[in-house]
Amino acid sequence: MLWFVCLFNYADRQAIFSVFPLLRKELALTPIQLGIVGSSFMWMYALAGPLAGWMSDRVSPRKVIVGALAFWSVVTAGTALCHSYGILVFFRTLGGLGEAFYFPAAMALIGAYHGAATRSRAMALHQSSVYAGTIAGGAMSAFIAERHGWRSSFTIFGALGVVLAVVLLFCLRQPPRVAGDEPRENPLLHFAHGVREVLRNGRIVLMIAVFMGANFVAVVFLTWLPTFLLEKFHMSLSNAGFSSTAYLQAASVLGVLLGGWLADRFAAKRAGGRQLTQAIGLLCGVPFLFLTGWSITVLGLIVSMTGFGFFKGIYDANIWASLYDVVPVEKRGVAAGVMNSLGWLGGGFAPVLIAAAAQRFGLSACISATSVIYLCLAVVMMGLAAKLAKRASR
Template identity: 30%
Template structure:
């Protein structure tokens, strides 16, 4: 395919992937800051669990709805330049969240954050599909998924320390400023990638209406939504659950949540390497990744249920580690499957639509969880619902997806 760099060791490719992994890390630091700040922020702003869930959900209104359009733009324009503009927008939205004085302002800033972050995965998918050979995309996507998991891990560790010492507002100030710094090295890498592809013929992407007629895209979107539910549930609610329901002090919450996300990050690399090894041994790439997703969803059911049922600290730690282990697989495989089905020419548009459908879990899930907690006074029902959604995800990956896009 024109414009694709075939050599796995090409020095232009892996620095690009490393910076993409870093910005995904920063993305989830910024996205998850509201969960880290929740134990103090919710009380400071006078938000019930349902209203807090609404504020969290607002991010996904723009994040989900705009991704198909942004994905189509990334297929036709420079994905590297588009990503730069998006990062600047979401970093500023994060920084100004530290000034929020009520629900309305918080929702508005979450909408801007979602708009900026909407460009991340379509642009990342386009750049990986265009520059990384298929037999190395497991590793490339695992690096992205590692950033996805390390973001909550490092964000929780750093944010928890800031929260305990300085309150919730500085969490957003520091996180937003750190993301703006990323733009400096990306400006250098982006120019190198543009020079590497300058003058090469590029096959035009499919019209969006043709993409939307492909059943495989809609099925992948549903699978993505089911895979997302457990991940978002843990990312958004774990700090608040550990402090409010388990009665843990903020420093202990920080350690346990960081441990969970750290396990997810390490597991992402392992799952990606396993997928690449199985493909090199002759496994059909789509089948390999689907089967790993089935294993991961079933493991997530066990982990999420274990967190709710664990009695002591040791049992809670074990359940959290199991949850992180299996959640680490899903982002790696889900995005790799989207890239496989789409091909390099349509990767951004496809992943934009797929991720938009996947964002339904982010729109609905926080509100559902908040409503269950307010209605019952407990997280038990919310944990049961999250486990049930993960079980449905296992069934979808096992029987609901085609081997290739149709």
């Protein structure tokens, strides 16, 4: 059930990027304004993250998930009513607010069902819906937009999300005891204390820093790859929407499933096994990232995107499972919220920064330059894995 919720979570946020060329023409937007349309979602998503995580520790995750799904689906449908730049940014911001509440609650619910032995595999299976949703949002919105206008896809995705929320209202259940079921005194004090405790843990801070960098790279691809394919390879809108998501995200599904399986095996044999798996994914993704920007043929581009997507999936499989290795059960919700918040805050600057840099250096160079970020992140994650292994051996 959560797999389908997460699919809509990503389809609804990705749909707009494939129709950027239509928005630019109809609303007379500049590349920087388009970047802000993309960033407004992520900035609100980031700001609401700690509150969302804290609420997941205090309120039934089931209620948070169903309520968030219903809210952001209504907002997605409402995006079809936008006729000006300001209103479009407003609705994107509301979408970020609604979607921010999903991931911490979903991770808390999955974490309650799965212990260390199966955590990576369970979360990896859930993570595969991220890629399916990205493909659905990117490809379907472009396909529908070419035939019925860009507004129709938002109406369809929003309506389907509301239907799913009604179904989950009756079907989604939770374990008898989930961290956060019992009320606590001084909620604001508890929230501040939880955030402070999370940020005082150096291992968590390093994971958050890596997550910020990885999200920055991911958002560059999510936001500007459809436009890059349209302009450099002269693809149609629907072909660019499909190609910018399908190869990369489909490969990520395979990578995330392998990454979950590998991490559970590594973690059973050594401390830091999940973090080591993430480092391998980041390091192996570096050459494919570089080649994506400089490919001169469609075949070379597809191979590069597929390779990057596969190794990105290996990293992604263990984002939350690695975090839960070093966070007490009662702090998981707020830790996931803080990490999600800061991670997307970093990613939120990507659409605007790349739009500005591309005007001077071109999109090809900007996309290839993200390989340097991945290399630095791999080094940091390898160091963290080694530190965890050394600490456990004492």
